[in-house]
Amino acid sequence: MQASQEELKIGIFLFPDIETLDFCGPLEVFTAANIATGENHFDVYTFAESTAPVKTINGLSVNPDFDMESVPNPDILVLPGGDGTKAVIANPGLLQKLNALQEQTRHTFSVCSGARIPAVLGLLDGKKFTTHHSVFEDILKLAPKARVRPNNRYTDNGKILTSAGVAAGIDLSFYLLEKLKGKEVMDITARYMEYPVKL
């Protein structure tokens, strides 16, 4: 794939009891790509069911940039994990809106137990997935046709990608960064973040 020069929109979904590093990892990688290169590779924003503050499972209070009505259609949709994903998949109205966004993306990726969301939307059927080691069985119950890859740090099915738990979202972000923008941008970003990338 040729490295793209265009600015891609990255929408990061937030919800109560989200795991902090699940979303801060990808947010850091894609914004650091801009900072480290001085180029506008990505327009990164957060969104949630409403713009009210969201409390993470780690106690951090975050203000989403957009709600479900105002969020611009992202080219890349990031679905982080955390215990709060159980409430997300029990909310049909919210799922319907996430699915409408997902239909328009170039890539949709889950981190950790964020895999619950593509699982209930049927997006993992026949696809390879990984997730947090504690929820492989949960995901297979939600998506019996999905093919679990417990030893992979992440999986790439083309449009749908998934990562293992928490910190693995950083690794998947670097993988996708290289795929979208090339090795040089990825290397510059990894050096800025002082992150030992092993793809």
Add this chain to the structure above:
Amino acid sequence: MQASQEELKIGIFLFPDIETLDFCGPLEVFTAANIATGENHFDVYTFAESTAPVKTINGLSVNPDFDMESVPNPDILVLPGGDGTKAVIANPGLLQKLNALQEQTRHTFSVCSGARIPAVLGLLDGKKFTTHHSVFEDILKLAPKARVRPNNRYTDNGKILTSAGVAAGIDLSFYLLEKLKGKEVMDITARYMEYPVKL
């Protein structure tokens, strides 16, 4: 050092143009230690000059738990980095309050260019430090008596610790977690976060 059973207070300092992963990494590690073990090892909170939302250099909006007047004295003070550290060290009133907190801690640690803060407070004089690779010279100008360790992922001077850039704050947090709470708690936390710790 014996693993401590007591709940330790960890105060994480926030400021405009902070680097997101610099503070979210340590916040994730110390709160994950509680979640993963089901025990109250740490009381982790954020604070800033005021409780108004803080915008990180990566565009994330965060609500600090406390301001400088209301923040409880932490046992461990975390000083993250980011371009905004330049404004912090140009603010004598704020520095004075940070120093008053620092005097009461058991450990104070900087991440990345957060080393500017202990540097101007004289805390690195005669001490080993590391920081983001782009600001070694800056820190040495602020603290000519400090001893730079450019190849270290982190340094431990007893009370004062420092880490290299951005992601290295996670490594220093795991190092301190093991020192404070023992290898078993550290291992359980690393497994929960699916982070490949190499101490």
